[in-house]
Amino acid sequence: MGISVSRLSKAYGTVLAVNEISFEIGDGEFVSLLGPSGCGKTTTLRCIAGLEDATGGEIRIGERLVSAPAQNLLVPAHERQIGMVFQSYAVWPHMTVRDNVGFPLSVRGMGAAQARTEVEDALRVVGLAELAGRHPSQLSGGQQQRVALARAIVGSPRVLLFDEPLSNLDAKLREGMRGEIRRLQRRLGIAAVYVTHDREEALSMSDRVIVMDHGRIVQIGTPQDLYRRPASRFVADFVGKVTFVALHRDDAAGPWLCPDGTPIALASTAQGGTRALAAIRPEDIRVQPGEPAGDAAADGANRFAGTIAEAHYTGPVTEYLIEAAGGVIRTHAQIDLEPGARVTLSIPPDRIVLLPPD
Amino acid sequence: MQGAAVPMPAPAAARAGKGLSERVLNALYILTFATVLLLVLVPLSALIYGSFRTSAPGSPGEWTLQNYANLASGGVVTTVWTTLWIGLVSAAICIVIGTALALVIHRTDFRHKSLMTALIGLAFYFPSFIVAMAWIILGAPGGIINAIVGDLLGLDFLRTDIYSALGIVYVTVLHQVPFVYLTVRGPIIGMDATYEEAALAAGARPATVIRRVTLPLLAYSIASSFILVFILTIEQFAIPALIGIPGQVNMLATQLYLLCRFSPVDYGLAAAIGLALSAITGAAIWAQRRVTRAGRLTTITGKAGRVKPIPLGRWKWAANLFCFGFIFLALLLPMLILLYTSVLRWFTANPFNGMYTLRNYAFIWESGSTLRSFWNTLLVSGVGAVFGVLLGLMCAYFTLRVRPKGHRWLDFVTVLPFGVPGIVLGLGLLWAYAFLPLPLYGTIAVIIIAFVTRFLPYATETVGGQMVQVDRSLEEAAWVSGANRLRAALRIMLPIISPSIQSAYFLLFMAFFREISSAILLYSANTQVISISIWAFFEQANWGLASALSVVATLIIFGSLVVIGRLAPAGRRF
Ligand SMILES: Nc1ncnc2c1ncn2[C@@H]1O[C@H](COP(=O)(O)OP(=O)(O)OP(=O)(O)O)[C@@H](O)[C@H]1O
Ligand SMILES: [Mg+2]
Numbered sequence: 004m005g006i007s008v009s010r011l012s013k014a015y016g017t018v019l020a021v022n023e024i025s026f027e028i029g030d031g032e033f034v035s036l037l038g039p040s041g042c043g044k045t046t047t048l049r050c051i052a053g054l055e056d057a058t059g060g061e062i063r064i065g066e067r068l069v070s071a072p073a074q075n076l077l078v079p080a081h082e083r084q085i086g087m088v089f090q091s092y093a094v095w096p097h098m099t100v101r102d103n104v105g106f107p108l109s110v111r112g113m114g115a116a117q118a119r120t121e122v123e124d125a126l127r128v129v130g131l132a133e134l135a136g137r138h139p140s141q142l143s144g145g146q147q148q149r150v151a152l153a154r155a156i157v158g159s160p161r162v163l164l165f166d167e168p169l170s171n172l173d174a175k176l177r178e179g180m181r182g183e184i185r186r187l188q189r190r191l192g193i194a195a196v197y198v199t200h201d202r203e204e205a206l207s208m209s210d211r212v213i214v215m216d217h218g219r220i221v222q223i224g225t226p227q228d229l230y231r232r233p234a235s236r237f238v239a240d241f242v243g244k245v246t247f248v249a250l251h252r253d254d255a256a257g258p259w260l261c262p263d264g265t266p267i268a269l270a271s272t273a274q275g276g277t278r279a280l281a282a283i284r285p286e287d288i289r290v291q292p293g294e295p296a297g298d299a300a301a302d303g304a305n306r307f308a309g310t311i312a313e314a315h316y317t318g319p320v321t322e323y324l325i326e327a328a329g330g331v332i333r334t335h336a337q338i339d340l341e342p343g344a345r346v347t348l349s350i351p352p353d354r355i356v357l358l359p360p361d
Numbered sequence: 362m363q364g365a366a367v368p369m370p371a372p373a374a375a376r377a378g379k380g381l382s383e384r385v386l387n388a389l390y391i392l393t394f395a396t397v398l399l400l401v402l403v404p405l406s407a408l409i410y411g412s413f414r415t416s417a418p419g420s421p422g423e424w425t426l427q428n429y430a431n432l433a434s435g436g437v438v439t440t441v442w443t444t445l446w447i448g449l450v451s452a453a454i455c456i457v458i459g460t461a462l463a464l465v466i467h468r469t470d471f472r473h474k475s476l477m478t479a480l481i482g483l484a485f486y487f488p489s490f491i492v493a494m495a496w497i498i499l500g501a502p503g504g505i506i507n508a509i510v511g512d513l514l515g516l517d518f519l520r521t522d523i524y525s526a527l528g529i530v531y532v533t534v535l536h537q538v539p540f541v542y543l544t545v546r547g548p549i550i551g552m553d554a555t556y557e558e559a560a561l562a563a564g565a566r567p568a569t570v571i572r573r574v575t576l577p578l579l580a581y582s583i584a585s586s587f588i589l590v591f592i593l594t595i596e597q598f599a600i601p602a603l604i605g606i607p608g609q610v611n612m613l614a615t616q617l618y619l620l621c622r623f624s625p626v627d628y629g630l631a632a633a634i635g636l637a638l639s640a641i642t643g644a645a646i647w648a649q650r651r652v653t654r655a656g657r658l659t660t661i662t663g664k665a666g667r668v669k670p671i672p673l674g675r676w677k678w679a680a681n682l683f684c685f686g687f688i689f690l691a692l693l694l695p696m697l698i699l700l701y702t703s704v705l706r707w708f709t710a711n712p713f714n715g716m717y718t719l720r721n722y723a724f725i726w727e728s729g730s731t732l733r734s735f736w737n738t739l740l741v742s743g744v745g746a747v748f749g750v751l752l753g754l755m756c757a758y759f760t761l762r763v764r765p766k767g768h769r770w771l772d773f774v775t776v777l778p779f780g781v782p783g784i785v786l787g788l789g790l791l792w793a794y795a796f797l798p799l800p801l802y803g804t805i806a807v808i809i810i811a812f813v814t815r816f817l818p819y820a821t822e823t824v825g826g827q828m829v830q831v832d833r834s835l836e837e838a839a840w841v842s843g844a845n846r847l848r849a850a851l852r853i854m855l856p857i858i859s860p861s862i863q864s865a866y867f868l869l870f871m872a873f874f875r876e877i878s879s880a881i882l883l884y885s886a887n888t889q890v891i892s893i894s895i896w897a898f899f900e901q902a903n904w905g906l907a908s909a910l911s912v913v914a915t916l917i918i919f920g921s922l923v924v925i926g927r928l929a930p931a932g933r934r935f
Contacts, residue, residue, distance in 0.1 A: 054558050054669060080561040081570075087562035093555035097577040106573070107563035151559075158564055 005030045005065065005194045006051060006162055012059030013046050020046040022218035023060065028162075031192045033185065035205035038215035039241070044198040045166055047215070051196060052087055052164050053080035065161050081110075086155030088168040092147045094139040100126070100150050101135040107158035125153040128187065145176045156187060163188055163195040169204065181208050202242050206230065214238050230284075236358055239282040246333045248281040249360070259357075263329030267305050270353035278360040283332070287354035290323065290336040295347045304349040307332075311344045382845035386763065393755040394771055400814040401774050403797070404789025405781070411632035411792040418628060418795035428633040437616070437634065444612040444638075447526060448595040451533040455590045456583060458534065459541025462687065464571065465680050467549050470670040472677075477684050484692045485539035486918050488875040490599035490892065491911045493532050494899055495695030497523055497603060498702055498908075505698070508710030524608030532600050535691040537590050544589065548582040549575075554668035567671040581656020588649040592642050596782030598878035603899070613638040614784050614878065621788065621882055632792065635785035643780035696915065703908035721909035731910070734889040737805055738874060741890055745809040746869035752813065753820025753865055758850065760821075761828050762836075779818045783878030786815055791882050803885040811879040816872050820865045827861035828854070867925050874918060 006028040013021040021043040028034045036044040049055035050070065051062055056077050062070035064085070069078040086107075094103055104125055108118040126132045129149040139147055148168060155163060165184070169177045185208050188195045199205050205212045206226040214222045214229065214237075222234045233239035236247060250259040250267065255275055258266045267281065295306045309327030316322075320335040327348055340346065407418075412429070416422025431437065465471050466478065499505045500523030510519040522528070556578060560570040576583075601612040606619070613634055620631040673680050702708060706716040725731045759765065760772040778786065790811055794802040801807045831854065839849035855862075877892045884893050891914050898907035 052558075052562055054561065056669065079567075080558070081564050081566050084564065085562055087559065089555045089559055091553060091555050093553070093559035095556055095559070095574060095578070097580070106560065106565070110560075110563065110565040110569055110573075154559070154563060164562075 005032065006196065007063040008047075008051070008060070009062075010060035011047065011050060011057055011062060011070075013043070013050055013055060014058045019218050021050065021057075024215070024218075024220045025060075026213055026220065026223060028194045028196065030194055031189070033188055033195045033197065033208060033210045035197045035199055035209040035212045036215060037199060037202060037205040037212050037241070040200060042215045043218040044200070044215055048164055048166055048196055048198050051162070052085055053078060053083050084158070084161045085164055086158065086160030086162070087164040088148075088151045088155045088166070090167040090170055092144075092151045092171075094142075094147045094150045094154075096139050098138075099135070100131060100137050100139070100142070103139070103150055104153045104157055107154060111158060121157055122153075125157040128156070128190075129153045129183070145172055145180070148172060148180065152184065152187065156191060160191075160193065162193055163191070165195065165197040165199075167199055168197075170199075170201070177204075184208070206242065212242075214241060231356070233282065233356060233358070236280060236282070236361065239356065239358065244285050244333060246283050246285070246331075247358075248283065248328060248330055248332070250279045250281050250357075252277050261307075261328035261330070265307060265328050267328070267355070268303065268352045269355050269357055271355075271357050276360075280358040280360055282356040282358055283350060283354065285322070285334045287350060288332065288334040289349040290325070290334055290338065290340075291347045291349070292338070292340060292344060293347060294345055302349075302351065304351045305355075307348045307350075309346050309348055311340055311342050311346060314340065314342055380845060382847035385847055386850075387765070389755060390759050390763070390765055393752065393759060394767065396752060397756060397771060397774050397817070400810065400817065401777050403793045404786055404814070405777070407793035407796070408632050408635055408785065408789035411628060411788075412636055414629050414632075416629070417626065418792045422629075425629065428627075428629040431627075431630050432633055432637055436611075437630075440611045440613055440616045440634075441637070443526060443610060444595050444614075445641075447529055447533070447601075447612060448591045451530050451537065451594045452587050452590040454530070454534045455537045455541045456587050458687065459538045459586070460545050460576075460579070460583060462538065462542050462684060463546045463549050464575070465684060467546065468571070468575070468668075468671055469673050469680065471673065471680050471684070473681075473684070477688070480688045480692060481539045481542050483919060483922065484688065485543060486871055486875075486922060487536075487692055487695070487915065488599075488892065488911075488918070489532075489536040489597065490603060490875075490877055490896060490899075491699065491915065492536050492691065492695050493600045493603040494895075494904075494907060494911065495698045496528075496532050496535075498698050498708075498904060499523070499694070500528065503710075505710040512710075522608070524604055524610075526605070526608075526610045528604045528608065529601050529610060529612070532604060533594050533597070535687075536600065537593060538687065538691065540593070541586050541590060544586040545579060545582050548579055552578060557668050571671075581652055585649050585652045585656065588645050588652065592645045592649075596638065596642055596785075596878075598782075598784050598881065599896070602881075613641075614782055617784055617788060618881065621791075628788075628792070631788055635782070635788050639781050639785055642782060646780050696912075699908040699911050699915075701908075702904050703912050705905055708904050721905045722913075724906060725909055725913060730886070730889070731894060733887070734891050734894040737808075737888060738890040738892075740805060741809055741812060742870045742873040745812055745873055746866055748809065749813040749816055749820050749869045749873075750824070750862060750866045753817060753822075754824050754862060756817070756821045757825035757828050758854070761825055762850075762854070763846075775821050776818050778814055778816075781815070783811075783815055783876065784881060787811060787879045787882040803888065805888045807883055808880050808888055808890065811883055812869075812873045812876055815876070815879050816869050819872065820869055823865040823868060824858060824861050827858045831857050863928070867921075870921070871918065874914070 009025045010023045011021055011025070012019065012023050024047065036047060038044055046055060050057040053069065057070045057072055059072060061068060064083060068076060069083050070076065098106070101122055105118050105122045108121060123132065126135055129152050131146060131149050131153065134142065134146065139150065142150065151168070168184070169180050172180065181204060197208065206229070209226060211223060211225055212229050213220055216237055222229060222238045229238060229242045233242065239245050249262055252259050255277060259269060259279065261267055269281070295308050307327040309325040309332065311323050312326050312331060313324040314321055320337055321339065323334050323336060323340065325332050325334060325346060325348065332348065334348065411418065413424055413426070414422045415425045415427070462481070466474055471477070497504065500521050502522055504523070507520050510516045552575070557570050557574055560574045561567070565573065595612065596614060598614045598618065601610070601615045602618060605612060605615055611619070617631045617634045617638070620627045620634070701712065703721050704717050704719060706718045706720070709715050756771060756775045760768045760775070790807060794807060801810070835857070836849045836853055839853045840846070844852065875892055877896055880890060880893055884890070889897070891910060895907050895910045895914065898910065
């Protein structure tokens with residue numbers, strides 16, 4: 004079981020919304036599609052669901068080939084046995100909660116008595132057992148989303164598909180629902196594809212994340228991979244706050260230099276050539292007041308002298324923009340410093356990711 | 362800047378010391394209110410007065426309750442039942458066909474979407490009396506169908522007679538289906554696509570999705586459309602008059618007409634019948650408003666549907682047959698028949714026996730009375746519609762924006778004509794102008810008055826519909842910039858709502874052009890309009906001339922549609 008997508012394309016006229024993407028999702032795996040607006044996430048998901056006809060490539064759900072336009076094969080959505088949750092909930096206003104959740108069972112011809120127990124079960128799982136008789140207009144947004152969730156899991160689907168299901172909920176509710184969706188999916192043990200443009204959601208929920216841009220996949224990996232070992236400037240930037248420092252060196256074997264000529268020590272030497280980009284996460288930088296003291300630190304961290312340009316207090320930490328090494332470096336710290344203060348930055352070499360130059 | 366330059370909100374505006382602009386607005390308000398009161402209440406009260414009188418308008422008579430007692434007589438009760446069942450059956454069939462058309466066109470991969478939409482638009486503006494005439498030529502006992510199936514093929518059991526209740530239903534359906542299509546199309550297109558997609562994802566087949574999700578979500582729109590078609594059917598005059606009177610099938614509107622035109626004449630009973638008919642339509646309108654309000658809850662979102670069209674597959678031929686078959690019966694065939702009849706010297710069902718001539722068209726050109734009816738129509742539709750739109754604009758502005766004292770009454774009186782069938786309004790005016798010391802009877806002005814009154818709610822609704830969408834702050838921004846109320850209305854509101862003013866004018870122009878029912882009791886030889894002329898020629902069994910005039914009228918209508926289609930995009934800037 005699982006989902007297998009190979010060389011999937013979708014064109015709207017001359018616009019290529021999805022451009023030959025391939026990926027595999029294992030049974031029980033939870034995978035997010037992450038990317039900026041218009042990158043083709045929804046289109047990919049809808050092609051898997053069968054709500055949109057792919058124009059190229061193949062899609063398999065489990066062992067079954069469901070989309071292969073080259074062979075003129077496009078299984079319609081209602082035969083793909085999926086569970087799907089929409090951004091707008093799409094809870095039918097003319098049916099009660101019970102009827103909404105029971106719909107996938109009744110259209111598949113399940114007997115009323117059995118359907119009823121399954122509906123009760125599904126509603127209990129999402130915590131709506133008491134509201135079964137209500138109409139959607141009498142439910143809050145979060146409750147409607149639970150109805151949609153119950154409806155998606157009730158028909159023993161082979162895969163679960165989500166299109167930004169939480170983006171209409173307020174921040175607090177959203178965090179609770181993340182855990183709930185994950186728990187449900189684990190219980191069912193089926194593959195899930197989750198479209199979002201919220202990087203925190205993607206990182207916190209997923210086994211793996213697929214980052215897309217302009218209809219293509221730019222990186223697939225675990226959340227840790229993406230955050231700590233992004234493959235490109237785009238991914239590094241998209242999955243979290245980051246500072247890029249343009250590096251150069253005189254010859255392909257020499258030490259890397261910052262824009263102001265300060266040497267910088269790196270753990271990785273993968274990047275060849277004489278130009279590169281260093282990506283540094285704010286939380287990997289230590290900020291201390293005062294000038295760098297004495298000789299190099301015992302831990303081997305890079306040390307830079309800097310001046311605070313801007314300070315933004317956010318509660319847990321203060322975000323500082325610090326002029327150092329010939330650029331502006333973004334960092335977090337819990338100490339309070341004024342703009343203009345001189346500081347020392349320490350950056351461990353193994354926390355610096357070396358990327359190809361722009 | 363002086364404080365006085367920024368007008369106070371409406372209630373305070375009544376205070377002393379108001380500026381010139383306030384005084385002008387006030388005068389306009391009083392003028393509008395008085396005009397609407399006169400237009401609407403005069404015929405209505407005259408009608409009520411008439412329903413309690415024993416005699417014809419203008420002749421001495423006595424007070425009586427006999428007219429209401431006569432409502433319970435066998436003849437009238439039968440007519441009421443006929444009217445109701447024809448209305449219900451026609452509305453039901455219209456709903457089924459119109460909704461099916463809209464679903465085929467907007468939910469499947471039907472190929473000829475834009476062509477079909479355009480053709481249905483034409484059918485919508487195709488006058489009902491012209492459709493009725495064409496189908497009489499086809500389906501009358503001596504008509505074309507009988508000539509073919511009976512005389513030619515010898516299939517006597519297929520002989521038809523259009524002069525029957527079912528004939529009324531049939532032609533009514535052909536005429537009203539485009540209306541249903543146009544009213545349910547919006548909700549179908551605007552429906553949030555994810556409701557249907559969620560059902561597909563849940564495993565429902567497309568037919569099941571339509572049955573269990575799409576149609577239930579459309580229930581309120583369909584119910585509202587059903588009631589509206591019912592109203593239009595029971596208040597219509599032309600079709601039941603042309604088809605029902607020869608077949609002795611009476612609906613309330615035609616019975617009222619017969620009571621005024623043929624002996625035994627009984628204007629009092631006619632007035633009572635008119636009020637009864639208005640009571641039925643009024644109740645139906647009330648129900649329709651309730652339904653619409655209840656249905657405003659959900660389902661329509663701004664974003665256009667992305668839902669994948671249902672593949673017709675091997676049912677393509679059925680969809681084509683259904684859609685083009687309807688257009689053929691409702692539009693193409695009637696037009697062909699009229700063209701054919703218009704060039705015949707004497708009517709014959711067999712085109713190979715025909716003696717062809719253009720004398721009917723020549724006659725239109727040479728006859729003074731026909732030319733005058735064209736001229737009258739131009740005056741009534743072209744100029745009359747200007748009055749209608751102006752009045753509608755005033756009503757909308759005062760009831761929606763300024764809201765001075767009494768605006769609720771204005772609102773109420775403005776929508777009253779919705780509930781008054783055209784012929785009833787005509788009868789009311791007949792009663793009224795027999796008494797009023799105004800030399801209006803028999804003038805073109807009274808025709809214009811009748812039409813403006815009848816269609817005032819349409820103009821007000823069209824303009825008001827856009828006016829409520831204009832954010833209040835746009836005008837307020839003009840006030841705080843120093844513009845007085847009048848100026849803000851002219852410089853800000855008017856340009857913004859100009860598209861709806863255009864559509865209101867177009868709507869009224871077309872409606873006036875096709876209107877028969879409210880003019881049929883009011884016209885005189887000098888004040889005939891085209892629709893009435895066609896009607897009169899057809900009544901005199903002059904099918905050729907009636908057809909030729911119909912062809913010309915249809916060309917004018919479709920020509921204006923094209924012109925408007927070209928102009929309209931320019932008005933859609935906002
Ligand atoms: N029906 C359509 N016709 C033409 N272009 C379309 C259509 N649907 C989507 N597109 C285009 O395809 C691209 C991908 O759209 P898609 O909806 O998949 O983006 P997305 O990644 O889900 O974005 P968002 O985060 O904003 O939802 C966009 O550039 C969009 O403009
Ligand atoms: Mg999307």
